[in-house]
Amino acid sequence: MNGSTDRTSHPDRVWSVAEHLDDVLARLRPPAPVTRQLLDAQGCVLAEDLTVPLPLPPFDNSSMDGYAVRAADVAAATEASPAPLTVIGDVAAGSDELPTVGPGQAARIMTGAPVPPGADAVVPVEWTDGGTGQGPAATMRAHSAAPQDAGGEVRVHRPAAAGAHIRRAGGDAQAGDPALSAGTVLGPTQLGLLAALGLDTVTVHRRPRVVVLSTGSELVPPGEPLGPGQIHDSNSFQLTAAAREAGALAYRVGAVADDAKTLRAALEDQYARADVLVTSGGVSVGAYDVVKETLADLSSDEGRVEFRKLAMQPGKPQGFGLIGPDRIPLLALPGNPVSSYVSFELFVRPVIRTLMGHPEVHRRTARARVTEPLGSSPRGRRQFLRGSYDPVAGTVTPVGGSGSHLVKAMAHADALIVVPEDATEVPADATVEVIPLGHH
Numbered sequence: 001m002n003g004s005t006d007r008t009s010h011p012d013r014v015w016s017v018a019e020h021l022d023d024v025l026a027r028l029r030p031p032a033p034v035t036r037q038l039l040d041a042q043g044c045v046l047a048e049d050l051t052v053p054l055p056l057p058p059f060d061n062s063s064m065d066g067y068a069v070r071a072a073d074v075a076a077a078t079e080a081s082p083a084p085l086t087v088i089g090d091v092a093a094g095s096d097e098l099p100t101v102g103p104g105q106a107a108r109i110m111t112g113a114p115v116p117p118g119a120d121a122v123v124p125v126e127w128t129d130g131g132t133g134q135g136p137a138a139t140m141r142a143h144s145a146a147p148q149d150a151g152g153e154v155r156v157h158r159p160a161a162a163g164a165h166i167r168r169a170g171g172d173a174q175a176g177d178p179a180l181s182a183g184t185v186l187g188p189t190q191l192g193l194l195a196a197l198g199l200d201t202v203t204v205h206r207r208p209r210v211v212v213l214s215t216g217s218e219l220v221p222p223g224e225p226l227g228p229g230q231i232h233d234s235n236s237f238q239l240t241a242a243a244r245e246a247g248a249l250a251y252r253v254g255a256v257a258d259d260a261k262t263l264r265a266a267l268e269d270q271y272a273r274a275d276v277l278v279t280s281g282g283v284s285v286g287a288y289d290v291v292k293e294t295l296a297d298l299s300s301d302e303g304r305v306e307f308r309k310l311a312m313q314p315g316k317p318q319g320f321g322l323i324g325p326d327r328i329p330l331l332a333l334p335g336n337p338v339s340s341y342v343s344f345e346l347f348v349r350p351v352i353r354t355l356m357g358h359p360e361v362h363r364r365t366a367r368a369r370v371t372e373p374l375g376s377s378p379r380g381r382r383q384f385l386r387g388s389y390d391p392v393a394g395t396v397t398p399v400g401g402s403g404s405h406l407v408k409a410m411a412h413a414d415a416l417i418v419v420p421e422d423a424t425e426v427p428a429d430a431t432v433e434v435i436p437l438g439h440h
């Protein structure tokens with residue numbers, strides 16, 4: 001394919017973060033777009049350019065409850081010398097039979113109702129006596145309570161210019177205008193527009209189905225007591241939640257013991273429902289690192305997963321490949337909770353965003369002043385510390401140390417602090433790159 005074949009022949013090669021990410025993203029094959037009901041497309045990315053099929057609004061209509069009039073009839077109206085008009089009927093929203101408004105006439109009209117022929121302005125009811133013969137009206141009387149108000153006389157107290165309080169057909173969008181372009185994320189207002197345009201389905205990139213599987217014989221599910229040497233499986237929850245937040249449909253598989261046969265069977269079970277497989281644990285150099293042991297030696301028709309060392313901390317050991325009959329991308333993340341989360345952020349999230357056609361594949365980064373000195377970053381490795389970022393002050397404060405087991409500190413952080421490969425420490429007040437971990 002490209003240089004990657006050559007590079008993989010050197011098992012000691014250390015990959016930069018960017019090299020690994022580029023390699024992973026280059027090997028993805030985004031699935032074909034699907035057509036969905038509007039509410040099933042929420043949060044998905046539009047896969048087609050959409051054109052406005054009909055004008056919005058579709059017809060001239062009133063923006064106020066009031067009276068449809070001829071502007072010339074009310075040009076001289078004042079409260080002291082109102083313009084009396086004969087009310088010829090009501091026009092409610094949804095009316096299809098419209099009275100024609102002649103000189104000296106008015107039709108009572110409701111917000112959103114079509115402007116009847118002959119009328120060229122709407123006066124709000126507050127500018128009239130509401131047909132009561134009294135002073136200015138605050139409101140109309142309900143038709144059920146006062147049917148006579150749809151007839152009789154109304155006194156208009158103020159002039160209205162031609163076109164006043166009329167929302168013109170096509171004033172929002174004309175037929176043939178671009179409505180939304182491919183790549184738009186469909187949120188509430190975009191779905192509202194599609195519905196307003198009369199579209200009941202839409203073609204989108206579907207959310208990838210991500211299956212998260214943690215490995216480790218020491219793991220017990222939360223809710224169960226710990227035996228000697230055991231810990232609770234937190235990675236599978238953290239990674240599944242992170243995959244959902246990134247936009248995927250994510251499924252969590254309970255922890256699999258450090259046994260090659262079990263792991264292989266657990267992975268094969270997921271082939272039918274996964275677009276992406278994510279494992280945690282078992283990728284370093286220990287005697288029970290079962291993910292590596294199982295996946296490094298797949299037969300050629302089972303796919304291929306490569307294990308690499310990356311120039312980063314945490315997250316040094318990583319596995320990536322395409323496995324199973326459908327060649328599903330599999331990312332094998334290191335087991336330390338901070339390592340797996342940071343690896344998710346850097347590699348799995350961009351995979352999800354790429355597969356879902358998202359316009360923003362990568363997190364936005366920012367520059368911030370670090371409020372405390374940062375020490376002991378390994379030379380030659382890009383370090384990702386956890387921090388608390390204040391975008392208003394433009395500062396970031398480290399939360400906890402660099403240990404990749406510090407789950408509590410991570411839960412109190414809202415950003416990653418990036419210490420470049422060539423730095424081993426960073427003085428207070430220096431400017432650093434931060435990756436805010438927001439919800440979009």
Ligand SMILES: Nc1nc2c(c(=O)[nH]1)N[C@H]1C(S)=C(S)[C@@H](COP(=O)(O)OP(=O)(O)OC[C@H]3O[C@@H](n4cnc5c(N)ncnc54)[C@H](O)[C@@H]3O)O[C@H]1N2
Nearest residue numbers: 214216233234235236281282283284289316334335336339
């Ligand atoms: N001799 C060496 N040892 C290690 C190296 C190395 O280069 N030489 N690398 C270290 C680094 S860096 C990392 S990161 C870890 C990666 O280890 P594994 O991916 O094999 O992960 P495990 O050994 O399975 O677990 C590591 C650690 O994380 C805990 N863990 C695992 N899964 C979960 C989970 N689902 N929920 C919560 N915690 C989990 C596990 O109990 C271990 O404490 O290797 C270093 N070692």
Ligand code: MOO
Nearest residue numbers: 314315316339404
């Ligand atoms: O490089 Mo390992 O990922 O923490 O601590």
